[in-house]
Amino acid sequence: xxxxxxxxxxxxxxxxxxxxxxxxxxxxxxxxxxxxxxxxxxxxxxxxxxxxxxxxxxxxxxxxxxxxxxxxxxxxxxxxxxxxxxxxxxxxxxxxxxxxxxxxxxxxxxxxxxxxxxxxxxxxxxxxxxxxxxxxxxxxxxxxxxxxxxxxxxxxxxxxxxxxxxxxxxxxxxxxxxxxxxxxxxxxxxxxxxxxxxxxxxxxxxx
Amino acid sequence: xxxxxxxxxxxxxxxxxxxxxxxxxxxxxxxxxxxxxxxxxxxxxxxxxxxxxxxxxxxxxxxxxxxxxxxxxxxxxxxxxxxxxxxxx
Amino acid sequence: xxxxxxxxxxxxxxxxxxxxxxxxxxxxxxxxxxxxxxxxxxxxxxxxxxxxxxxxxxxxxxxxxxxxxxxxxxxxxxxxxxxxxxxxxxxxxxxxxxxxxxxxxxxxxxxxxxxxxxxxxxxxxxxxxxxxxxxxxxxxxxxxxxxxxxxxxxxxxxxxxxxxxxxxxxxxxxxxxxxxxxxxxxxxxxxxxxxxxxxxxxxxxxxxxxxxxxxxxxxxxxxxxxxxxxxxxxxxxxxxxxxxxxxxxxxxxxxxxxxxxxxxxxxxxxxxxxxxxxxxxxxxxxxxxxxxxxxxxxxxxxxxxxxxxxxxxxxxxxxxxxxxxxxxxxxxxxxxxxxxxxxxxxxxxxxxxxxxxxxxxxxxxxxxxxxxxxxxxxxxxxxxxxxxxxxxxxxxxxxxxxxxxxxxxxxxxxxxxxxxxxxxxxxxxxxxxxxxxxxxxxxxxxxxxxxxxxxxxxxxxxxxxxxxxxxxxxxxxxxxxxxxxxxxxxxxxxxxxxxxxxxxxxxxxxxxxxxxxxxxxxxxxxxxxxxxxxxx
Numbered sequence: 001x002x003x004x005x006x007x008x009x010x011x012x013x014x015x016x017x018x019x020x021x022x023x024x025x026x027x028x029x030x031x032x033x034x035x036x037x038x039x040x041x042x043x044x045x046x047x048x049x050x051x052x053x054x055x056x057x058x059x060x061x062x063x064x065x066x067x068x069x070x071x072x073x074x075x076x077x078x079x080x081x082x083x084x085x086x087x088x089x090x091x092x093x094x095x096x097x098x099x100x101x102x103x104x105x106x107x108x109x110x111x112x113x114x115x116x117x118x119x120x121x122x123x124x125x126x127x128x129x130x131x132x133x134x135x136x137x138x139x140x141x142x143x144x145x146x147x148x149x150x151x152x153x154x155x156x157x158x159x160x161x162x163x164x165x166x167x168x169x170x171x172x173x174x175x176x177x178x179x180x181x182x183x184x185x186x187x188x189x190x191x192x193x194x195x196x197x198x199x200x201x202x203x204x205x206x207x
Numbered sequence: 208x209x210x211x212x213x214x215x216x217x218x219x220x221x222x223x224x225x226x227x228x229x230x231x232x233x234x235x236x237x238x239x240x241x242x243x244x245x246x247x248x249x250x251x252x253x254x255x256x257x258x259x260x261x262x263x264x265x266x267x268x269x270x271x272x273x274x275x276x277x278x279x280x281x282x283x284x285x286x287x288x289x290x291x292x293x294x295x296x
Numbered sequence: 297x298x299x300x301x302x303x304x305x306x307x308x309x310x311x312x313x314x315x316x317x318x319x320x321x322x323x324x325x326x327x328x329x330x331x332x333x334x335x336x337x338x339x340x341x342x343x344x345x346x347x348x349x350x351x352x353x354x355x356x357x358x359x360x361x362x363x364x365x366x367x368x369x370x371x372x373x374x375x376x377x378x379x380x381x382x383x384x385x386x387x388x389x390x391x392x393x394x395x396x397x398x399x400x401x402x403x404x405x406x407x408x409x410x411x412x413x414x415x416x417x418x419x420x421x422x423x424x425x426x427x428x429x430x431x432x433x434x435x436x437x438x439x440x441x442x443x444x445x446x447x448x449x450x451x452x453x454x455x456x457x458x459x460x461x462x463x464x465x466x467x468x469x470x471x472x473x474x475x476x477x478x479x480x481x482x483x484x485x486x487x488x489x490x491x492x493x494x495x496x497x498x499x500x501x502x503x504x505x506x507x508x509x510x511x512x513x514x515x516x517x518x519x520x521x522x523x524x525x526x527x528x529x530x531x532x533x534x535x536x537x538x539x540x541x542x543x544x545x546x547x548x549x550x551x552x553x554x555x556x557x558x559x560x561x562x563x564x565x566x567x568x569x570x571x572x573x574x575x576x577x578x579x580x581x582x583x584x585x586x587x588x589x590x591x592x593x594x595x596x597x598x599x600x601x602x603x604x605x606x607x608x609x610x611x612x613x614x615x616x617x618x619x620x621x622x623x624x625x626x627x628x629x630x631x632x633x634x635x636x637x638x639x640x641x642x643x644x645x646x647x648x649x650x651x652x653x654x655x656x657x658x659x660x661x662x663x664x665x666x667x668x669x670x671x672x673x674x675x676x677x678x679x680x681x682x683x684x685x686x687x688x689x690x691x692x693x694x695x696x697x698x699x700x701x702x703x704x705x706x707x708x709x710x711x712x713x714x715x716x717x718x719x720x721x722x723x724x725x726x727x728x729x730x731x732x733x734x735x736x737x738x739x740x741x742x743x744x745x746x747x748x749x750x751x752x753x754x755x756x757x758x759x760x761x762x763x764x765x766x767x768x769x770x771x772x773x774x775x776x777x778x779x780x781x782x783x784x785x786x787x788x789x790x791x792x793x794x795x796x797x798x799x800x801x802x803x804x805x806x807x808x809x810x811x812x813x814x815x816x817x818x819x820x821x822x823x824x825x826x827x828x829x830x831x832x
Contacts, residue, residue, distance in 0.1 A: 005399055005808070006398070006399055006400050006401075006402065006404070006477070007402075007476075007477075012476060015476060016402045016403075016472050016475075016476040016477075018267070018271060019270070019271065019274065019471070019472045019475055019476065020402065020403060020406075020468055020469075020472045022271050022274040022275055023274055023468045023471055023472065023502055024464075024468060025275070025278070026274060026275070026277050026278035026281075026502060026503065027278070027464050027468075027502055027503075027505070027506040028278075028506070029278030029279060029282060030278050030281060030282060030503060030504075030506035030507055030510075031506040031507070031509055031510050032510075033278065033279075033282035033285070034282075034285065034506065034507040034510040034511065034540055034543070035510050035514075036282075037282065037285050037286045037289060037540075038510075038514070038525065038536055038540060040286065041289060041290070041293050041533070041536060042525065042531075042532070042533070042536070044290075044293055044294075045293065045531070045533065046531050049531070059231075059234075063227070063231050066227055067224060067227060070220065070223045070224060070227065071220070073220075073223075073257060073261055074216060074217075074219075074220040074223075074261075076261070077216045077260075077261040078213060078216060080210065081210060081212070081213060081216070084210065123521055123522045123523045124521070124522055132529070132530055132531050133530060133531035135530050136524075136525060136527075136530045136531050136532050139517075139523040139524055139525050139530070140525060142523050143513075143514065143517055143523055143525065147513070183261075183262075184262055187257050187258075187261045187262045188262075190257060191254045191257050191258070194250050194253045194254050194257070195247075195250045195251075195254065197230075197250075198230050198234065198246035198247070198249070198250050199243075199246065199247070199250070202230065202231065202234035202246055203234075203242075203243065203246075205234040205235050270475070277503065278503070281503045281590065284590055284591065285507065285539075285540075285543050288591065288593075288594065288606070288609070288610070289536075289539045289543075291594075291603070291605070291606040291609055292535075292539065292594065292602050292603045292606035293603075294603075295603040295604075295605040295606060296602075296603040
């Protein structure tokens with residue numbers, strides 16, 4: 001059944017796509033959220049050890065990274081706006097900016113991981129002699145940021161694909177919808193980090 | 208095509224960056240048990256800004272807002288009942 | 297036998313490519329049907345070996361290690377690769393667009409992708425099986441699964457993880473379809489109750505499965521990369537796994553039962569020639585089951601070390617979830633009352649469902665009672681309880697649905713005589729298999745053990761005997777339904793004179809379902825006072 005024949009008109013198709021995308025985002029909220037809840041419960045059990053472990057993280061670097069990701073969300077919103085207004089050049093520029101910022105985020109993350117590796121805080125090479133639950137904290141840290149980084153990478157791939165399609169062809173309603181939906185995904189990934197940053201990095205800061 | 212204009216986006220962006228600064232500064236202050244709550248609240252507020260403006264929820268029909276909140280509500284259920292266990296052990 | 301002149305979705309194209317790259321929801325439903333039937337017999341083979349071992353109190357067929365792998369693979373395959381997809385992915389895929397008057401689901405490509413993802417997950421589990429399977433139980437409890445088991449945990453967990461995405465995408469597709477593609481006049485409260493059931497099921501699939509995905513990833517991370525969060529030596533809590541696992545896996549059982557209840561609503565009305573009693577009650581009860589079903593998971597953890605107070609909360613909430621189910625049973629019974637009952641095969645399955653589900657559900661309430669559960673947890677009582685619901689309920693619902701819509705799906709009629717006989721054999725075999733297990737459990741026989749005290753043997757022998765009868769009962773439909781594809785009389789439009797948009801299409805329907813978008817002018821179950829169809 002060709003997809004064009006299923007919906008009455010483009011509006012109906014767009015509404016269905018938006019509904020579908022938000023349903024998918026709800027599943028992502030639960031995916032990350034379950035991990036958050038697991039972390040929160042363990043934080044409740046081992047608050048002191050977790051706070052001490054959190055102090056070993058590079059919170060300033062990650063703070064800068066947060067700014068990078070927030071900026072990429074802004075450029076993504078502008079990209080969606082350009083797509084809807086039919087401004088192809090603008091779209092390409094903002095998409096490129098978003099990709100650059102996203103890649104920068106991953107780069108900084110890699111630097112962080114490397115630093116942690118050098119400080120003996122990496123799984124398999126854990127040499128820091130802290131309280132036992134501190135190791136638990138780091139496991140959550142890697143699981144959460146790792147899962148997030150994987151999602152950022154997938155987002156970058158989607159953005160690259162979008163950029164190529166917009167570069168090669170004209171903008172039509174289908175491609176505008178694709179930009180919109182990718183934007184929704186990207187903002188969700190940003191939202192996850194908005195929660196991740198304070199809950200992981202900033203918990204140990206106060207005396 | 209719904210959605211606000213570049214001015215609104217820029218304003219929201221500025222607010223998000225400002226709130227980032229606030230949350231980083233606040234974390235150095237000893238707020239006791241309210242520290243985590245404060246950080247979480249600021250994060251939630253930022254998330255709501257992203258959802259309402261960047262993700263256009265403010266300009267879409269109500270059903271989408273229901274779908275958008277469903278994930279968080281369900282997460283709340285998980286957290287609430289799991290905490291029931293952990294808090295009373 | 298007149299030769300068909302019309303092109304249906306079955307004969308529109310014959311190439312393998314036209315099947316494997318189809319975007320037609322009806323063909324995708326059949327792809328799923330073949331796959332889940334295959335998985336059913338794989339899981340069933342494991343069950344055969346289990347029951348053979350349990351014929352005698354000693355270990356004579358398999359050693360303990362193997363027995364662990366057998367019940368694990370039985371559970372993993374049956375839960376994730378048969379029960380969860382069965383009705384939604386087969387009957388749901390086939391019927392949802394037809395019942396709402398749409399040409400297809402909202403996202404046909406996603407639908408096909410769902411099937412491929414499902415097959416990928418299933419293949420991974422089969423590969424794990426070939427490498428010796430996994431011995432943790434389908435529940436993968438930590439720290440055994442994350443730290444100590446020497447079996448193929450990661451591969452199996454990966455297979456289940458992948459299959460979970462299939463579930464999520466199917467649920468997403470159904471939700472969007474039901475919201476956006478209903479035909480003009482098909483208001484929410486004019487939909488057949490099967491669609492309410494599928495909608496509620498889809499909510500569970502979408503909201504619950506991601507948490508399973510997370511927890512399986514965590515087990516894999518712990519095993520593969522040493523990123524342990526369930527490790528007690530680090531201060532981790534093995535119980536956290538159980539919380540996260542059951543947050544999905546309890547609602548999962550409602551994924552299995554809700555669609556079957558939807559089938560029952562359709563068949564009960566058709567074969568009593570009456571409108572359903574209390575339509576909106578049943579519709580809301582479906583949503584209530586989906587919602588409350590998410591609040592009760594701790595009843596699997598009463599004796600695990602969970603706090604007693606949490607146990608009390610979960611116990612109370614578990615009592616609550618029985619209420620909407622009971623409402624449905626009352627309403628079905630009221631529908632039957634003074635109806636013109638026809639004991640066709642689908643009706644036999646529906647009646648069997650009502651009885652067996654009620655028994656299974658009541659024993660569930662018994663297990664929800666904290667004090668009783670302390671005695672019966674991890675015994676055969678639990679096994680009997682969930683098999684009554686999953687086999688006596690869900691499987692019979694599935695078979696009833698397959699038989700009911702078989703003329704629509706295949707364009708052929710099966711032999712009613714064989715249909716009724718098989719239904720009876722299944723009913724008898726089922727009860728003989730599982731009723732003794734209630735007694736065994738209550739008397740103290742633990743589950744997942746291949747050896748037991750000799751005084752339990754007589755019940756085990758009854759159970760195995762029943763299983764052999766049940767096996768015959770399952771093979772029969774496979775035989776006569778396949779036979780009907782070639783030799784069965786061709787079905788015309790509405791052989792059961794049933795109400796519903798799907799019956800207004802030819803048997804089998806054309807690729808595009810409806811020549812013109814139907815306009816709906818009345819509610820579901822349009823049966824008149826004399827049982828006649830008033831579906832104009």
